[in-house]
Amino acid sequence: MMPRHWSRRFATSATVLGLAAALLAGCGSSGKPKPAELGPNPGLLGVRQVWTAKLGEVGYPLDVQVTGQQVALASSDGTVLALDARSGRELWRASAKAKLSAGVGSDGQRTAVATQANEVVVFEAGRELWRQKLSAQIATAPFVAGGRVFVLTADRSVTALDGASGRRLWTQQRPGDPLVLRQSGVILAVGDTLLVGLSGRLVGLNPLNGQVRWDAAVATPRGTNDVERLVDLVGRVSRVGDSVCVRAFQIGVGCVDAARGNLAWTKPSQGYAGVHGDDRMVYGPESDGKIVAWRRSDGERAWVSERLRYRQLTAPLALGRSVIVGDETGLVHFLSREDGSPLTRVSTDGSAIAAAPVVAGDTLVVVTRNGGVFGYSPE
Template sequence: MNAACWIRSGFWLGAALALLAGCASKDTLPPAPLQVIKPQIAGRQVWQARLSDKVGFPLALVATKDRFFAADGGGTVLALDAANGHEVWHTRVGDDLSAGVGSDGRWTSVVTRRNELVTLEQGTERWRAKLGVRVVTAPLVAGERVFVVGVDRSVQAFDAQDGRLLWVMRRPGDALTLAQASVLTAYKDTLLVGQGNRLMGLDPLKGAVRWEATVALPRGTNEIERLSDLIGPSARVGSVFCVRAYQTAVGCVDAASATTTWNTSTTGTAGVAADEDKVYATDAADRVTARRRADGVSLWSNERLLNRRLTAPLVVGTAVVFGDLEGQIHFLSRSNGDILLRLPTDGSAIVGTPVLSGTTVLVATHDGGLFAFRPE
């Protein structure tokens, strides 16, 4: 769902976080009616599974070479065989979740509403740790470590095997921050994390700052209008990471040279996708736009899905894929934006970003449905 909340944070002054406002969304605007289309590519649902509860948090599905990992709001975490949807393992962590799921295939981590980081090994809980901060971004599990970014922009690193806290990175920042999933990923031996309007490169062993690159320049006359936090997921092509800054800009950063290659002003609250040639994103009205990855020049746009609360996109073969508020999966042509195919789920909103394992696309719905598709 395209929704974002903002948080008043005094964490770095020693005060508690306080929620000051609700979410901004397009709920009051009528979604564009779906037009009849003639499928231009083949695709079908190949399996379906269910979570135990509805998904009321920023769900992040994770795919490895042969498995999907998912979690629901009630605390159920499961691993599924990507080929056929068969359950590999599932467990309940005993508390509602605020963020999840992160996995490297062996270790799988989620965050509870009590601000506990819970890490499982093949479905068995190994440890949990108090975070002391609210988290809405899925943990990153990489290099035998679990990384967590809080809504106050602090970053914590834990040993994946025993939960030992390795380091914490906190920097003074703005009083107002965004309670929406941020950027948390890796490039070679550098941890990449969103810090307000900047993408920052950290040493994953010590938490020291190696570099930072500005993606957007805040604008506006008050704190709310100047919010421009980076939003996940980011899109990687080689050493280049393209990202969204909340309601402000889309831009690309070369992590090898620690430089911003381009940015362009645009509204929007969802992450982006990219391929060798283009960056795909929606704006605040759910207009889909493809920009040239080299310099950000607009190449095409599609206005047939306005106000349908589109998810962040996923590049699959010749298509770029979005989910919407009615559980529809839209496959748009990467070359010109035409709608190639539309496939239904259970009628509830698609939650989080679609993910890919091999040729299988997995989406999750608000009502707890997991639907796997294969375009052909």
């Protein structure tokens, strides 16, 4: 599991949520809220398990990376693995020779992870190409694109490294905050612009030199102490064309027009896991397990489901007619995109789902804390 301590620079999301839970407990609650009863499995959607694979324990903010039919993932002990999503067949396996703090980034050719010693390690077809040590901790998977590896670090800096050699190309740094989350942040590309989450802002950078092209405020700090003023954008994100929608930890959800750098809308939302969606809706879980659907056009709520309350949900995946989330008991829930009603659910190995579900080709891929990797074929 994630470390429970916090330092001058890092705070875990579990720590912040734990403080909130303690305050609630002091107001009359007795311990952890009881998860909602699920009732019988409705079985309204056919989901067939097609393969399984095994990875080591996953206790860090894993980002499962999909490139075509290839799925790249990594365990806490530094094992990095590439699988064929159609069969679950292992394509290659390698080791970073150190415990990981973030991963995985890949463009299908090069695959990158970050270690707890602040090193970025890059592999090609299972062979280590290079490793480069940075000056700050890394909790967000490196982003690999355009022959470069882009790294977002805890001191609010973005560094571009040459994909072939690891040579530093440029660094863009913002003033650091007293605390940032030990949770996956936001870094992606839209067209020829690199988008990064810096505090509560989504910033568009020129990937060639790091110069700022635009800066959109999704959320602003509030409160009187460092914990209350903690603002971070967290992964995953929902991108449809130039529309990029993100979650600001425990503050709100918002969408930005990445072509112009304008904030389209922002709405209050108490959540810590990212969002996903389609051209109509953006979906995301609240901290208490409610799942909300916002209209992508204006941010108004379309529906709210309370059927999975207090189940410690992952970020969702919008796929077919479903919104798919994992929970802390190893269940994967399929809800209707139209109203949040349950369609079906499947079980894994009983340990918590460790990362947001992903889709590669026609295969849904789910990873658990105990290192189980499951491939499903949804209807």
